[in-house]
Every structure is written in C-alpha cells, then in structure tokens.
Amino acid sequence: MSRFSFGMPFGWFVVAWSAELPPGAVAKRNFFDRELVLFRGETGEAHVLGAYCPHLGAHLGVGGKVEGDSLRCPFHGWRFSGQGDCLEIPYAKRIPPNAKANALPSAESGGVIWAWHHPDGAAPSFDPPEVAEFGAEGWTADWTKYEWTVATHPQEVTENSVDWPHFHEVHLMSPPPERKVEFKGHEILWEAATKKNVTTLDGAEDEIRVIGRNPGLGCSYVRYTGMGESVIVMGMTPIDSESIRMFFGVIGNKAGRTDEEMAAFHQSYADDMAVAVQQDFPIWENKIYRAQPKLCDGDGPVGDFRRWATQFYVTTE
Numbered sequence: 061m062s063r064f065s066f067g068m069p070f071g072w073f074v075v076a077w078s079a080e081l082p083p084g085a086v087a088k089r090n091f092f093d094r095e096l097v098l099f100r101g102e103t104g105e106a107h108v109l110g111a112y113c114p115h116l117g118a119h120l121g122v123g124g125k126v127e128g129d130s131l132r133c134p135f136h137g138w139r140f141s142g143q144g145d146c147l148e149i150p151y152a153k154r155i156p157p158n159a160k161a162n163a164l165p166s167a168e169s170g171g172v173i174w175a176w177h178h179p180d181g182a183a184p185s186f187d188p189p190e191v192a193e194f195g196a197e198g199w200t201a202d203w204t205k206y207e208w209t210v211a212t213h214p215q216e217v218t219e220n221s222v223d224w225p226h227f228h229e230v231h232l233m234s235p236p237p238e239r240k241v242e243f244k245g246h247e248i249l250w251e252a253a254t255k256k257n258v259t260t261l262d263g264a265e266d267e268i269r270v271i272g273r274n275p276g277l278g279c280s281y282v283r284y285t286g287m288g289e290s291v292i293v294m295g296m297t298p299i300d301s302e303s304i305r306m307f308f309g310v311i312g313n314k315a316g317r318t319d320e321e322m323a324a325f326h327q328s329y330a331d332d333m334a335v336a337v338q339q340d341f342p343i344w345e346n347k348i349y350r351a352q353p354k355l356c357d358g359d360g361p362v363g364d365f366r367r368w369a370t371q372f373y374v375t376t377e
C-alpha cells in the first residue's frame with residue numbers, strides 16, 4: 061500500500077546541477093517514475109526528453125550523441141531537437157508526422173537544471189525558481205553539493221519548513237522565538253530567528269536568522285545570516301511516489317575572506333548544514349502521513365500548509 065495517498069505533485073524539479081552537464085553531454089536520469097535523457101546542445105542550452113525513442117524504443121541516454129543543438133539516437137540514427145521534433149532520419153525520404161520524442165519543459169537558473177513535471181503533461185503554471193545570489197559578486201562560485209535518496213515525499217519535506225517544534229527536537233536549535241510564514245500563490249515565504257551549535261566549528265554557538273522561500277513542492281531556497289551569510293538550495297525530486305532524490309547545495313558570501321580562507325570555512329559550514337538535513341531522514345523514512353493529525357497550540361501552521369499544498373495535485377483527497 062502506498063504511504064502517501066496524494067501521488068506525485070506537479071511543479072519544477074531539479075534534474076541535475078548545471079555543472080554536471082557540460083556542452084555536448086548526455087545524461088540518463090530516472091525521475092517521476094520514468095526514464096529521462098538530459099542533453100546540453102553545443103549552443104549551451106540544456107534539454108530534457110523522455111528517454112525512449114519514438115521509433116523502436118532505444119534509450120536516448122545510452123549511446124545517444126549531441127549534434128549541434130540536437131540529439132541522435134544510437135539505434136538507427138534518428139535525430140531530435142530539444143523540443144522533441146524529429147529533424148532527420150538518415151535513411152528515409154519523409155519524416156513521419158508523429159515521430160516526436162516527449163520533451164519536458166525545462167529551464168536553467170541558479171546553477172540548476174529544472175524540469176517541469178505534470179502527470180497530464182500540462183504546461184507550466186508558474187515560473188521556474190531563481191536565486192539572485194548564485195553567480196553574484198562576492199559569493200562562492202558554485203554550490204557545495206550533497207545528494208541523497210530518501211524514502212519520503214516532497215510534501216513531507218516541505219511541511220518541515222513550517223513545523224516549528226521539530227527544529228528543537230530534531231535539529232537541537234532553540235525554539236524560534238520569532239517566526240512568520242505567508243502562503244502566497246505558489247510560494248511559501250517564511251522567516252525565523254534561532255540559535256544553533258555548529259558542530260564542525262567546535263560547537264560554536266551561531267545566532268541565525270533564516271529566510272526561506274518554497275516555490276511549489278519541488279524546492280526551497282533558504283538564506284541564512286549569522287556566523288556566515290549563506291544560501292542553500294534544496295531540491296526534492298520524486299523518483300516515484302515513495303521516494304525522492306534530495307539535492308542540497310550551499311553557497312556562501314566571502315565577506316572579504318580570501319578564496320583559501322573561505323574554502324575551509326565554507327566547507328565546514330556547509331557540512332554542518334548537510335548534517336542538519338540528514339537529521340530529518342530517520343523521521344521521514346519511518347513516519348506515516350496523518351491526514352487528521354492531533355495538533356496543539358504550539359504547532360506550526362500545518363493545516364494552512366496542507367491547504368496550500370493541494371494546488372499542486374490534479375486531484376486531491
């Protein structure tokens with residue numbers, strides 16, 4: 061029986077870090093309960109297609125080759141654009157009109173390649189996420205990256221952002237005395253101030269202010285100020301309806317440090333943040349989803365969160 065009655069949400073999801081896909085590269089992925097192929101054309105644009113060739117079903121991500129801004133199938137050489145159109149069949153006079161590979165809407169911003177997943181193939185209903193600090197002057201140049209496969213659901217991970225009491229119990233932070241949250245269209249905007257011990261920096265106590273933004277159920281951006289100024293990106297990409305690939309990246313503001321000083325500080329700081337994320341995994345992997353939870357007055361706005369989350373499903377329970 062499925063642990064999560066709501067199935068997979070629609071939205072923008074991380075399918076790769078930009079740096080993983082240089083021009084001319086082809087990559088195979090399994091997300092949204094399907095095989096995908098990613099490729100970056102020689103012009104620099106990244107594309108995401110359903111992996112199986114419309115001809116006789118070869119996997120375009122296993123032996124497929126980039127030519128210009130298109131991808132050639134390894135089996136009989138049909139060549140497809142990033143939009144899935146068949147551009148060439150080397151041995152045919154005419155291209156059959158329905159010879160089309162299945163393209164997913166894709167975008168690239170903030171050092172991440174995004175794909176829009178919708179169970180009915182509907183077009184994007186909101187813009188892909190962006191992060192202003194990525195690539196900006198004075199910040200580390202690329203994400204310090206971490207990835208895990210976790211047996212949970214994007215909605216469960218996102219619910220954590222508004223679950224105030226767990227920050228103390230699971231992450232050993234002081235209960236945030238100041239916090240606010242706003243559900244605004246497809247986004248959640250939230251803020252909290254708290255204290256935490258930074259284990260990799262000799263347990264130093266850091267007073268942090270956290271400003272978070274969740275554009276849909278696929279990702280969250282969180283800006284931390286405290287001992288260091290940093291931004292994290294967290295991507296929750298469904299592998300299927302029971303498990304996700306979690307992408308986690310951290311960039312830091314160098315704040316006048318040399319690249320060398322920054323490298324050591326930032327690695328420790330990012331590792332510490334990655335430790336905090338992993339503290340949630342045993343809870344997420346073993347809990348059930350309570351549709352009718354017993355809540356108390358100190359809980360975060362779980363009910364409001366769940367009402368907001370219903371917008372990302374084609375049918376809701």
Ligand code: FES
Pocket residue numbers: 113114115116117118133134135136137138
């Ligand atoms: S299976 Fe792709 S060209 Fe034949």
Ligand SMILES: [Fe+2]
Pocket residue numbers: 220226230231340
């Ligand atoms: Fe958490």
